Amino acid sequence: MPLIKKSPSRKKVIAKQEKAVAATTNDAPKSTPTGETSTYQGYCVKCKEKGVTFVGEVFVNKSGSKIAKGPHTACGTTVCRILGKNA
16 A cells, blocks of 8 residues: 655745745845945936936845946936946
8 A cells, every 4th residue: 555645734835935035034224325425427227318418326236246326317217227247
C-alpha cells in the first residue's frame, strides 16, 4: 500500500510565505545624499525638453550608481541624470 503524502497545514504555509516576504522586504533607503551639488543637463519627461539645465544634488542609489536630482525650472518636475559609479 503506497503512502499518501500529507499536505502542510495552513498555518505552516502562511508562516513560510510571511518569512519569504520578510526576507525580500528591505527597509533601506533607495538613495542616500552625498552632499554634492552642481549644475547638470538632463531631459524633462513631462515637458519632453532636451538639454534642461538644472542644479542638482548627487545621490548614491542602492546599487552604487550616482544620480543627480533637481527641479526643472519651467514645470517643477524632478529631473534626474544618471552619473555612473565612477563619476
